[in-house]
Amino acid sequence: MPQRPVRELALSQGKVLYMAVPRLRRDPPFLELDPSRLRERFREASTIRGAFRLGRPVSSGEMDPIDLIVAGSVAVTKEGARLGKGGGYSDLEYAIGREVGIIDEKTPVVTTVHRLQVVSNDIEMKIHDLPVDFIITPEEVIITRSPFPKPEGIYWEILEEEKLKSIPILTRLRSSTSKKARG
Secondary structure, three states: OOOHHHHHHHHHOOOOEEEEOHHHOOOOOEEEEOHHHOOOOHHHHOOHHHHHHHOEEEOHHHOOOOOOEEOOOOEEOOOOOEEOOOOOHHHHHHHHHHHHOOOOOOOOEEEEOOHHHEOOOOOOOOOOOOOOOEEEOOOOEEEOOOOOOOOOOOOHHHOOHHHHHHOHHHHHHHHHHHHHHHO
């Protein structure tokens, strides 16, 4: 819900949005919200339910390059360490974008949180965890200058087999990666 106003503002400014379907379980796994097709229904389209009703399902191959990522967070540090809900889906969405070439390490990552969600204690960051470049609270914008590297793609060796089997796009990407490796 904290991202709803961000989505509505972006749509009202004519920006195309892509949202991942929950847990990436559908195929195709993303929804495209194109303001030119929404007939000014930006508020409705900015909700999860509205996005499913008004958005167009798309695969990663149908998406244009992404110029900004807005990731939800439970807690963040001023250094850019980010804690999500614990499922790793924001990290995975980013990794998929890197794998298919629609984002790169320079693509800014923003999160919107309440100021109480900006914590001073350490948040452990692993190789697959997505750090944030900007933290936006109702009171301020924090530029993190994060020392944490962004993931370079999908780290297949640490991906749980159960998650791989439950997310169709991962099965396809792994299959195409294996074919490229074999030559």
